[in-house]
Amino acid sequence: MQRVAIVGIGWYGFRPQTKEVSFREMMFEAAVRAYQDAGGINPREEVDTFISCQEDFWEGISIADEFAPDPIGGAMRPTMTVDGDGLQCLTHAIMHINSGLSDVTVVEAHGKPSDILTLPDIVDFAMDPLYVRKVSPNYHFIAGLDATLFMKEFSATQEDLATVVVKNKENGLKNPRASYASKLSVSDVLEKPYVVYPLTELDIAPYVDGAINIVLASEEVARRYTDTPIWIEGASFATDSANLETATLGKALYLKIAADNAYKMAKIESPSKEIKGAFIDDRYSYKELQHLEALSLTKDPVKALREGQLYPDGDIPTNPLGGHLAEGVPLEASGLALLIDAIEYLRQGKESAIVASWRGVPTFTGAVTVLKR
């Protein structure tokens, strides 16, 4: 692929509730900020295509796609929606630009879970209706099944999972988007009762309201909008078998497939040496470790954690701004939340980063983006 630049980012919310705005106003707020960040770009004239990542059941509106264009400046302009995580949207934007269809494309995703009064029932509704849906009174049980096998295969302990929680919640203390950042001890986490074995309430990232807007540009035009573009060198997404019975548990195959593709595009042969920061889905504590292995950043994520390699000053800084455990999970904006963490990290002078998202239970879908300064 030809590399594509990120020339503007904007966000709004990242609070447990955002009652002061509707979801469309939240999209507008994030968009205005992103266009300002992209040198004051006028979306009505200078943006060629718009892409929004959203899902009807999260919005509470069927055919919510109709509401995608106008809050981001895309009314009466080419706008498409992707029913998936924001990083999948980003990959579509790269295709728009690489195909020559567009020079500037905007990607948007948002989540307003505080509006969804029966959110766990909606997650249940995403499960296979015949074999899976009615089995458990708690949808996190799928993560429980996966975590138990992960812990066995990688000899991880409850303390290891708690250490990830403590690390990420503390990393979030310097991040303005991290509503759930806290200073905790490992014993604070271990003392919490299980929700589903082996996960306590603190091992599970809470939901958060948030909207994110990203402006992307081709290499030819990027410097019109910013002096400090961040370059996308590789991007991909993949789904493992979609059936719980046949999907891989214990390991994140979806992310391994996506990462291998993205590394190939970015011509990265030795990820652990070439990637300087990992911004990866940690909506369950064990997922951070499982995803690190899938991304080939380490063969033994548990050892890396115990040796301190995953801290901000370690060899593989992982979620140095706190990840979902500190920021929360803004539904389809989750991948983009990790992306803007990575962009801020690179804007501070770091050389490269990887962003890896997962679409959450009950999916086996993930996306990867490789970024360089």
Added chain:
Amino acid sequence: MAWEKRGTEGSLVTWYDNMEVEAYVYTAGPVGEAFIKGLNDKKILGSRCPKCGRVYVPARMYCEYCFIKTEDTLVEVKGRAYIYTYTTVYKDHYGNTLQTPLHIGLIKFEGVTGGLLAYIDGKPEIGKEVEIVSYGIPLKVKVK
């Protein structure tokens, strides 16, 4: 960007509505139906891919690896049933503590691709053999 936002409870307008999705009919399909009838007869039925030889449980109409139709005649699975992985649910997803924690396992069968969810009686452990106590969705199994 709007500067005139309000934050005082009572000045914010919200209303309740219901997204009508409570009634829906799902179809199991011919192979799914045969699989469920098999459970009623206390049998675990699998479908074999004629190309790669994988036997799928639950039985399904096509092989996702080879993308071809599986064989018409389902095969009865008789391999050893064991706990592939498990969890224990202590709270429902609205935060209410269950009266009795619920052990849920993904049960696999030797020589088979896939598996079935089950409620587990006894102390669950990865790799442990189980006996199927009742055939349904989910299964009920007992640790041997």
